Amino acid sequence: MRDAATRWPLVLAAGPYALLALLTAVTVALHRSEGSSPLADLVLCALIAAWMLGLFTLRPAWRGRAPVMAVFVAGLILLTGVLVVTAPWFGLFTPVVYVFTFRLLRWPWQPVGVGAVAVVAGTAQAYDVDKSTGVGLITYAAVVAANVVPMCAFAWFARRAALQEEERERALHEAREANRRLAASLAENAALHERLLAQARDAAVQEERQRMAREIHDTLAQGLTGIIAQLRAAEGAGDDPAIRRRHVAAATKLARESLSEARRSVHALRPEPLRSARLSEALAGVAERWSALHEIPVQVTTTGTARPIRPEAEVALLRIAQEALANVAKHARARRVGVTLSYLEHEAALDVRDDGDGFDPSRLATIEGFEAARLDDSGPPASDPGPLTPGPDPRPAPGGSLPDRGGFGLITMRQRVESLSGTLQIESEPGGGTGISARVPLERAEVCG
Missing domain, CATH: 3.30.565.10 (Histidine kinase-like ATPase, C-terminal domain)
Structure with missing residues (x-):
């Protein structure tokens, strides 16, 4: 409501004065044709113009102050009502008062102001009804009600629409905030995922190193140790060729087995005895x-x-x-x-x-x-x-x-x-x-x- 009050289009700022000037000119013409003085109406028109100029047009900062605007709208309704009683054609000015009321009054005072403006408009429309009779009073009341009920209903529906719009804005803000938090969470999760991947890679590298160390120890190291032991035994066989050949054959067999196991270890295959x-x-x-x-x-x-x-x-x-x-x-x-x-x-x-x-x-x-x-x-x-x-x-x-x-x-x-x-x-x-x-x-x- 504060933003709607402070942002006032130029046509709405100048329109009330143009309409008021036109109605003033009509008033002067009518009074001259009737041979009466328009002084009272001119004074009221001047008061309305001064009221709008002093409390609204020249004071943009006041438009967001609810108490000041409530006083401004109430005075405008009162002056317009007095003017309508003396010159019914000023009922054409009530649309301007409606605009001020809808844009400047806050809930729950808005329907009160709208109802008051509707009473002024109904009074202008029923100016030629004889209010000294019961039928005339009933007719007047009906005309006023025909203005008050739909305008107040419109104000209520406008209020509901405004609340729904605020709710949508709030939901959109919450959704944007949730998306922002989700984006931050996703970024944090992505960083955590990268760290976990790095740790997993490091663990895999370490595990592979340990596996290769175990396999080398269990295959090459043991095989080479056995080969060396057999060759030593062959060197210590002296002049016995049979014993030397037996140890050399055992060393050769161990070398072949160790080579086969080394190849399987590199490819992480099952050992030959288990195949x-x-x-x-x-x-x-x-x-x-x-x-x-x-x-x-x-x-x-x-x-x-x-x-x-x-x-x-x-x-x-x-x-x-x-x-x-x-x-x-x-x-x-x-x-x-x-x-x-x-x-x-x-x-x-x-x-x-x-x-x-x-x-x-x-x-x-x-x-x-x-x-x-x-x-x-x-x-x-x-x-x-x-x-x-x-x-x-x-x-x-x-x-x-x-x-x-x-x-x-x-x-x-x-x-x-x-x-x-x-x-x-x-x-x-x-x-x-x-x-x-x-x-x-x-x-x-x-x-x-």
């Missing part, structure tokens, strides 16, 4: 080849009913068995080894036990931590024990301890199992052998283990 056999059969094959290579008997046992195991869990258990057997060959000086695969109700368990020298378990956490820190700094530790010349025995002395390079294998075992929500336990004591137990949860898989 055409169950896990229990693959473990038996690995143990048989290891036993023939190191001349240490291995007993492989499977308990429980074979259940489906995820392919990645099969690979983990097979690699843990290979790593455990490799550690036995390098460090334990065992005479017997037992490998047990157990299918339990909710998990599969792999146990590898030997009767070798064992070690002090209190050093396990320290060595694992040291090797993990060294892995982060420089990658997996080298497994080449040195040039192909007889050297000191890398195995611990009786009553021994973990060798200096035995920690990374334990780290890879634990990483493999924990990545599958499994557990790894290591039990040992000096002179009492070592036991490694890995457990992974059983889940449905398309490939039966």
Whole structure:
């Protein structure tokens, strides 16, 4: 309402004065034709012009002040009513008063002002009705009502339309604000998504590095260690060609197997023993080849009913068995080894036990931590024990301890199992052998283990 009052078109600002001037001229002409004086009407016209000029036209700042405009409209209605009583043709000025009333008065005073203007207009229309009789009064009342009712109804409908427009404006403002907040939220989510993608990429890179480190350790490192051991044994065979050829053939076979496993590790394929056999059969094959290579008997046992195991869990258990057997060959000086695969109700368990020298378990956490820190700094530790010349025995002395390079294998075992929500336990004591137990949860898989 304040904006509508202050923004006043030029035609509406000048129109009232032009209409008033025209009606004044008509008044003067009529009074001259009748031979009467137009002084009273001219005074009233001058008062109306001065009233509009002083309170509205020359005071634009007042148009937004509701109390001042209420006084202005009330005075204009009163002056117009007096003028209509003396000169009924001034009823033609009531449209101007209607415009002022609709634009300047606020609710609920607007319908009151509209009704008052309608009474003035009805009075002008019923100027020739004889109001001294009952019929004349009824006629006058009917004419006034015919003006008041529709104009007040129009004011009410205009008010409803204004309220609906305000509601639409409010809804549009709220929608724009909601869109702004949504845009800000989307921008924030996009930034968060980018950060999550970056973290996921970093995690994937780190996981791939760890996978390659484990695979290199489980394939190339162990294979190269075995090859070096066989070539050393061949060098130490002296003049016996049969023994030399046997060790060289074993080294050649290990080289071929290591090359094949390295290629599969690069492409993240399943190990060769699991490509055409169950896990229990693959473990038996690995143990048989290891036993023939190191001349240490291995007993492989499977308990429980074979259940489906995820392919990645099969690979983990097979690699843990290979790593455990490799550690036995390098460090334990065992005479017997037992490998047990157990299918339990909710998990599969792999146990590898030997009767070798064992070690002090209190050093396990320290060595694992040291090797993990060294892995982060420089990658997996080298497994080449040195040039192909007889050297000191890398195995611990009786009553021994973990060798200096035995920690990374334990780290890879634990990483493999924990990545599958499994557990790894290591039990040992000096002179009492070592036991490694890995457990992974059983889940449905398309490939039966």
